[in-house]
Amino acid sequence: MSAGTAVRARKRVSWTGVALTVWGVVVFVFLFLPIAWIVVFSFNTGRILTVWNGFGFDGYKAFFDNPTPQAAVKVSLIVAVCSALVATFLGSLAGVALARRPGKWAIGFLLFVALVLVTPEIVDAIALLPWYVLLGKDWNLTTFNSGWTRLIVSHAVFSTAVVTLIVRARLAGIDETLEEAAGDLYATPIRRFTQITLPLMMPAVLAGGLLAFTLSLDNTVISSFVFVQGTTPWPVYVFASVKAGLRPEIASISTLMFILTVIAIGTVGLVLRRGGGSSTDIAATMTGTGT
Amino acid sequence: MPKFTLALPAWTWFIVFFAVPVGFVLLFSLGQQVDAFTQRPNVSPSVWSLDNFRDAIDPAYMPIFWRTLKISIIGTFICLVVSLPFSYWLATKVSPRWRGFLLGLVLVPFWTNFLVRTIGWSLILSPNGLVSSKLQDVGLRDSPLALLYTQTGVQIGVVYNYLPLMILPLFVAFDRIDPALREASKDLGASKVKTFAQVTMPLAMPGAIAGMLLVFIPLMGDYITPTLLGGAKGSMAGTLVASEFLDTFNWSLGGAMAVIMIAFILAALIVVTIVGLLLRAILIANRRVRLPSEVTA
Numbered sequence: 001m002s003a004g005t006a007v008r009a010r011k012r013v014s015w016t017g018v019a020l021t022v023w024g025v026v027v028f029v030f031l032f033l034p035i036a037w038i039v040v041f042s043f044n045t046g047r048i049l050t051v052w053n054g055f056g057f058d059g060y061k062a063f064f065d066n067p068t069p070q071a072a073v074k075v076s077l078i079v080a081v082c083s084a085l086v087a088t089f090l091g092s093l094a095g096v097a098l099a100r101r102p103g104k105w106a107i108g109f110l111l112f113v114a115l116v117l118v119t120p121e122i123v124d125a126i127a128l129l130p131w132y133v134l135l136g137k138d139w140n141l142t143t144f145n146s147g148w149t150r151l152i153v154s155h156a157v158f159s160t161a162v163v164t165l166i167v168r169a170r171l172a173g174i175d176e177t178l179e180e181a182a183g184d185l186y187a188t189p190i191r192r193f194t195q196i197t198l199p200l201m202m203p204a205v206l207a208g209g210l211l212a213f214t215l216s217l218d219n220t221v222i223s224s225f226v227f228v229q230g231t232t233p234w235p236v237y238v239f240a241s242v243k244a245g246l247r248p249e250i251a252s253i254s255t256l257m258f259i260l261t262v263i264a265i266g267t268v269g270l271v272l273r274r275g276g277g278s279s280t281d282i283a284a285t286m287t288g289t290g291t
Numbered sequence: 292m293p294k295f296t297l298a299l300p301a302w303t304w305f306i307v308f309f310a311v312p313v314g315f316v317l318l319f320s321l322g323q324q325v326d327a328f329t330q331r332p333n334v335s336p337s338v339w340s341l342d343n344f345r346d347a348i349d350p351a352y353m354p355i356f357w358r359t360l361k362i363s364i365i366g367t368f369i370c371l372v373v374s375l376p377f378s379y380w381l382a383t384k385v386s387p388r389w390r391g392f393l394l395g396l397v398l399v400p401f402w403t404n405f406l407v408r409t410i411g412w413s414l415i416l417s418p419n420g421l422v423s424s425k426l427q428d429v430g431l432r433d434s435p436l437a438l439l440y441t442q443t444g445v446q447i448g449v450v451y452n453y454l455p456l457m458i459l460p461l462f463v464a465f466d467r468i469d470p471a472l473r474e475a476s477k478d479l480g481a482s483k484v485k486t487f488a489q490v491t492m493p494l495a496m497p498g499a500i501a502g503m504l505l506v507f508i509p510l511m512g513d514y515i516t517p518t519l520l521g522g523a524k525g526s527m528a529g530t531l532v533a534s535e536f537l538d539t540f541n542w543s544l545g546g547a548m549a550v551i552m553i554a555f556i557l558a559a560l561i562v563v564t565i566v567g568l569l570l571r572a573i574l575i576a577n578r579r580v581r582l583p584s585e586v587t588a
Contacts (some may be wrong), residue, residue, distance in 0.1 A: 016483060020380040028393075028452075029378045031400045034411025034451065037421070041414060050417050070422070090301040097297035105295040112305045118504075120512020122529045122557075123549055126536045127312035130319070130331065157308050160301055218404045221514055225536070235406050242410060242519060254407040265402045267396060 033256065042251035059248035069253055070236040076217055079233060084212040090156070091163025091212075092205050096197065098164065099171035100179075116161040125225040128154050132226060147231030152213065153168035154226050155216035162215070163208035171197075203271050210268045214261055230264035233253030319345070320546035332543040343547035344586040350433055352531060352548070361526040362442070363510045366449040370506050372498065373450070378458050378498075379491070383473075384466035394462070401455035409519045413439055416520065437457050440522030448520040449510055456509075457502035464498020465491070489578065495582040504560075509558045576584070 042060070046053030063069055098106055128150075136144035143149045178200070182192045220235035227236050234253060241250050295302070300306035320343050322334035348356075381393060400408065415421045426432040438444045468491060476486040492499075514529035521527065532552065535545030 017384055020376055020384055021342035021378050024380045024385075025347045027373060027458075028396065030451070031397065031454070034408050034415060035400060035403055037414050038407055038411045050414055051419065090304055094298040097295060101294035101297070103294045105293075105298070109295065109302060110299055112302065112310070116305055116309050118508050119309075120509055120529070120552070121516045121587075122512045122532055123313065123316070124309070124552065126532060126542075126545060126549060127316045128308070129309075129536065130315060130542060131312035133330070134315075150343075153308055157304065160304060164301060214402060218402075218405070218406075225533075235404060238406055238410075239515075242406075242413075246410070250410065254410065258403055258407060261402050261404070262399060265398060269398075273298065 011179060024039065038251050039255050039258070042248065042255040043184075044248045044251070049248050049251055055068045055185075059252035061251045062247070062249035063256070066249070069234065069237055072232050072234040073253065073257070075147075075151075075231050076235070079151045079155060080213045080216040082148075083159065083216045084153065084209050086156040087163050087212040088205060088209040089160035091160045092167050092201065094160070094164040095167025095204070096171060096201070098168040100176065100197075113161045113164055116158060121158075121221040124154070124157070125222045129225045131148065145228070147226075147228030149214075149228060149230065150226040151233060154222045155219050156212070159208075159212035159215045159279040162211055163205075166208040166211070167201055167204045168203050174200055187277055191285070203274065206271045207268045210264050210271070214264050217261065217264075226266065316546045316549055318546075319542045320550050322543045322546075324541045324543050327540070330540045330542065332541075343543045344551065346544055347547040347551055354524055355531055356528055356551060356555060358442070358526075359511060360559065361550070362449060362527065363507055364559070365446060366453065366510050367457075367503050367507045369446075369450045370454050371503060373454060374457040374461050374502065375499075378461035379465050379487075381458075382462050383470070397455055397458055397462075401459070405452060405515055406519075408452060409448055409516055412444075412451060412576055413519055416444050416447065439520060440524060442521070442525045445517050445521040445525035445527070448516040449513060452513075452516055453506040455509055457507040460498045460501040461495065462498075464495040464501075468494045488570065493574070503563075507559070508556055512552060513557075528555070 041049055041052070042051055043055050043057065045056035045058045094109070098109070132144045132150050135141045144153075179192055179196050182196045183189075187195070218235065219233075220239055223233050224236045224239055227233060232240075234257065237251065238250055241247065318334050319332050321339040322332040322340075323342070324332050324337045325342070379463070381390065381397075385393060416438040417423070418437045418439070420439075422438060423432070423436040426436055427434075438447070471492055472494070473486055476490045477483075482490065512529050512532050513527060516529040517525050517530050518533075521530070528548065532545050532548045535541045535548060
């Protein structure tokens with residue numbers, strides 16, 4: 001760029017730039033409007049959530065006084081941790097295989113991963129409910145009659161696909177020389193994996209695990225089909241309450257879970273950033289749009 | 292040890308808890324409901340028929356499939372129109388110092404529970420909510436406006452819920468374009484509009500296509516937004532399928548509806564792909580300069 005254009009750019013206000021900035025602000029307001037509304041209304045003291053009565057902590061008090069929503073949050077947290085562990089284990093192994101042992105098989109496998117990722121959730125939901133009934137009641141695999149198993153397994157299908165892609169992307173970006181050097185220095189395959197490959201892929205494993213945790217915590221559609229009374233996760237509790245009538249305590253739970261999600265996602269961002277990703281890479285990873 | 296050994300556990304997992312169960316849905320769609328109290332349909336090959344598909348395209352249900360397609364196409368289009376300038380702004384106009392932070396802000400609503408966001412909209416759209424009261428305050432309406440439980444309400448809800456899925460891939464695409472290409476275009480005398488239309492946009496096309504797929508496919512199968520914001524007037528295919536499985540226990544009919552829903556998605560994708568390829572061929576034929584991404588094509 002010549003000096004002349006630089007001076008001109010500083011002096012002239014470009015109307016397209018101003019219009020774009022205004023649009024950017026408008027979109028951000030739109031994106032945060034309903035979330036702000038939920039947070040504000042979580043301090044509503046009225047009996048009905050939609051009608052503003054006054055400011056107070058009644059909604060939060062109702063949540064902390066009532067064991068049912070608390071139990072639901074507890075179910076969600078336990079399921080989220082377990083399904084994240086399952087998905088991280090399965091997905092990491094598959095990610096390593098894709099990055100380090102590619103071949104014709106990878107095409108077939110990636111097709112599976114893609115199908116899992118694009119299938120509308122409602123299809124998974126209606127497919128899994130009869131499947132669990134069949135496994136649990138007809139084939140006597142009684143563990144599938146348990147709400148815990150059903151929720152953990154269902155949530156870990158989609159997130160295994162997500163973890164697979166994240167780990168694959170991370171390892172594909174690092175060449176194999178370090179691992180080969182370890183092999184040349186007589187490290188056993190196991191040591192090679194635990195001391196070289198595993199530390200290298202750790203940021204992706206952690207990020208994938210946290211995303212799996214968040215995905216499970218938020219899952220509503222599949223959960224509301226496969227859950228069993230007694231192990232109701234919080235989104236299903238909220239969904240059922242919406243049909244019965246909105247109370248301020250729903251907004252309070254939502255606000256608390258929102259804070260939890262922001263913390264989890266903020267951590268993912270930090271982990272990926274410390275692992276050396278640019279903000280573009282991080283955004284691409286966190287939405288599954290980068291691979 | 293075969294190369295795919297480490298992927299075997301995940302592969303088995305996908306087969307047992309994805310492929311086989313989805314296969315069963317196909318099987319149900321060919322079977323027959325036993326009676327109103329039995330959940331599991333009769334799927335023995337002797338009763339296989341396409342009766343469920345005939346029932347599913349009944350005039351009682353067909354308008355809901357068309358409405359789903361309409362809401363999804365309009366929703367995808369609005370998401371694209373809103374995101375194009377927004378993602379372009381974020382990727383090229385915002386200073387790099389702020390970009391990471393603003394991108395993080397876009398991720399927050401994306402990761403906020405779908406249900407919670409939608410409940411937020413049901414508060415805003417209700418007759419005594421924000422939109423209605425503001426319109427009355429400024430005198431545009433003299434009575435409360437009911438957007439909740441209408442098709443418009445669902446349309447607003449789905450645009451909101453899927454918008455980040457369009458913004459992010461478009462941002463990634465714009466961000467990866469070398470600014471030198473835009474400058475070269477301007478140095479060669481092209482106007483801002485021409486540079487955007489002939490250099491930036493063609494290079495960002497993969498991002499736009501990814502965004503459209505990421506919005507359109509889950510939108511077609513959405514179940515939460517129409518349930519919460521649509522009521523009876525705004526129900527979509529996902530609501531239909533869900534009610535056959537949860538309320539009337541006709542898994543056969545529900546399975547057939549799910550198959551039709553997927554057929555609608557695939558048909559739309561095929562049409563769009565063909566039109567897209569034709570447009571691309573016409574555009575490339577009418578342009579004298581080849582962009583780096585097209586050299587190999």
